Amino acid sequence: MILLLTNSKIIYPYSEALFSIAKDQEKFEVIKNDMELFVTFTKNLNGFKKFLETPLINKNKKIKVVKDVFSKILNSTTLNFISILINKNRIMFVSNISEKYNQLVLKDKSVKLVKIACARQLSEKQAQALSEVLKHKFKCLSVKLIFNIEPELIAGFKIFIESQVIDVSLQGELKEFEWYLTK
Structure with a gap:
């Protein structure tokens, strides 16, 4: 529980800051796409993720590598933000910060993010x-x-x-039925 509270105390301020910058610069989508690209890259290249998260490696070296790799791909604002995360030893939260940033953008646009788990694909x-x-x-x-x-x-x-969570699945109904039977 303490880790979760610590994470939210870290994630929210950084995602808010990124959101504020994106709003000022009117770059919601650019930064969203950049962050998603960076997160995907770090998730798919485990060695790169370890490199970024290892405290034994000099922060300036990490920032240099990130800028060398991403300077032609990412917007300068995103690159600077990632550099700050590295500098403040917060890079391990980049995925969560990106996700929270996306939620803030959707909220600002009065869009709700809805995840739906279904037994089969719904028609259009x-x-x-x-x-x-x-x-x-x-x-x-x-x-x-x-x-x-x-x-x-x-x-x-x-x-x-x-x-x-709204559960209207047969599995949920069966679990509820089982609960009533064992009560």
């Missing part, structure tokens, strides 16, 4: 209908649906929005 018509219901229920201009297929749900889906 079903996804659109679900989107409309969620927009109405959560009083927002738009929702961004992210689907994840989970066959173990058997049928139906689970909706994850903000801190809420």
Whole structure:
């Protein structure tokens, strides 16, 4: 629990700062894409991630390597932000900061990020209908649906929005039924 609190105390201020800079420079999408690219790169190259997170390696050397590799790919604002994360020994939180930044951008645009786990792929018509219901229920201009297929749900889906989980899956119903039987 303490680690989680510490992480949120670190992640939120940095993501807020990045959001504020992006808003001032009107570069929401550029910075979002840059951060996603950098996070993907660090996740896929485990050696690079270890290099960045190792405290024994000089911070200036890390920053130089990052600038050498990414200077032609990333926006200078993003590159400077990543350099700050390295300098402040916060680079290990870059993925979480990026995710929180994306949430702040969506919130600013009155868009809700909705993760949906479903037993099978929804049709375009079903996804659109679900989107409309969620927009109405959560009083927002738009929702961004992210689907994840989970066959173990058997049928139906689970909706994850903000801190809420709405489970309308057969698996959830069976678990609830099991709970009543064992009560």
